[in-house]
Amino acid sequence: MAIFNPKLASVVLCTALSLSHVALAQGRAHEPNANSTLMSYIVSCALPAKEQIELDGNVFTGSLSLAPNWRTNGLSEAERELVSSCLLARTNAFGVSVRISIRAPENSDIPSVLEATPSEKIEFSEFEAGFFGNVFIDDMPSFVCHGVRSRDTAATLRAQQRICSLPSGKTTSTGQPVSQCGYVIVGSCSDPEVFTQNGVTYSQPIFVFLSKDMEHRQMGSFQKSAQILSVDQKEIHIDR
Numbered sequence: 001m002a003i004f005n006p007k008l009a010s011v012v013l014c015t016a017l018s019l020s021h022v023a024l025a026q027g028r029a030h031e032p033n034a035n036s037t038l039m040s041y042i043v044s045c046a047l048p049a050k051e052q053i054e055l056d057g058n059v060f061t062g063s064l065s066l067a068p069n070w071r072t073n074g075l076s077e078a079e080r081e082l083v084s085s086c087l088l089a090r091t092n093a094f095g096v097s098v099r100i101s102i103r104a105p106e107n108s109d110i111p112s113v114l115e116a117t118p119s120e121k122i123e124f125s126e127f128e129a130g131f132f133g134n135v136f137i138d139d140m141p142s143f144v145c146h147g148v149r150s151r152d153t154a155a156t157l158r159a160q161q162r163i164c165s166l167p168s169g170k171t172t173s174t175g176q177p178v179s180q181c182g183y184v185i186v187g188s189c190s191d192p193e194v195f196t197q198n199g200v201t202y203s204q205p206i207f208v209f210l211s212k213d214m215e216h217r218q219m220g221s222f223q224k225s226a227q228i229l230s231v232d233q234k235e236i237h238i239d240r
Contacts (some may be wrong), residue, residue: 037058045086046070046079050118055190064113081135081204082111088131089206093180094161102125114206124209128157129165131191132205142180143197143206144179160210 036058045055047062047070053062066086067079075083091101101124104114116124133142144165157163164181171177177185186194195202 041087041090042083045083045090048077053217066111066112066113075136078204081134081202082206084135084142085132085200085202085204085206086136087184088133088144088164091131091164091181092161092197095162096161098161099211100128100162101211103207103209105130105205105207108203116209123213124211125211126156126211126212128162128208130205130207131164131183132184132195132202134202141200142183142195143186143194144181144183145186145191145194146188148166162208162210 036056039055039058040060043060044063046064046067047053047159048068049061049063051068051071051198052059053071055195064086066188067075070079086102090100092098095108101116101120102114103116104111125149129147130145132145133140133221135142148167154166164179164183165185166180167177167185168180168182179185184197186197188194189205189207195205
C-alpha cells in the first residue's frame with residue numbers, strides 16, 4: 001500500500017514498469033498479467049491516493065492524483081499528456097526499485113504533487129531527463145530530453161539503473177536517436193523547441209531527478225521511511 005505524505009509526494013519508489021509493458025501498450029506483448037500491470041500504473045498516476053477502481057475483477061489504487069476527476073469526466077488532452085509523462089518517467093529498463101523525484105517544470109501550471117520541497121531538492125539534486133508524449137493514441141509518441149551530458153553520464157546513469165534517456169544505437173526513420181527504452185531522444189531539455197514534435201506541442205513534461213546518495217536509492221532505506229509515497233512502476237518497464 002502507498003504511504004502518502006503531500007509534502008513529499010513527488011518522490012516515488014520506482015519498482016519499474018518494465019519494457020514489456022511498453023510492448024503491451026504498443027500491441028506487441030502477450031504476458032497474461034501485463035494488461036493489469038499497465039493499468040495499475042495508469043491509475044496510480046491519475047487518481048488520488050487510496051481512491052480505487054475495479055476493472056475485470058482487478059482493483060487498482062490511485063496515488064499521485066494527476067487526473068483526479070478521471071472517473072467522472074474522462075481524461076482531457078492535457079491530462080492524457082500528463083499521465084503519459086508520468087508513465088514514461090517511471091519506466092525502468094531493468095525492472096528494479098529506484099527512488100526518483102518527479103517534478104513539473106518550474107513556473108508551469110501542473111498539480112502541486114509535482115512540486116519539490118526544499119529538502120527534496122537537496123536530496124534529489126541530480127537531473128536525469130524529461131519525459132513526455134501521449135500513450136493514449138495509436139502510435140504512442142514517446143520522447144525524452146536530457147540535461148548536460150559529460151563523458152561520465154552514461155556510466156553514472158547505468159550505475160543508478162536509470163537508462164531510458166541513453167541512446168540505444170538505433171534511430172527513427174527520420175534519423176532521430178532512440179533511447180534504451182524506445183523513446184525518441186529529442187535533445188536538451190533547456191531548448192523549448194524540443195517539446196514540439198511532429199507539429200504537436202507537449203505542454204505537460206515531467207522531469208526526473210535522482211539522489212546522489214547510493215544508500216537512499218535502495219528499496220530497503222525507502223521502506224524505513226513513513227514519509228514517502230511508495231508506488232510500483234513500468235514493464236512498458238515502469239519505476240515506482
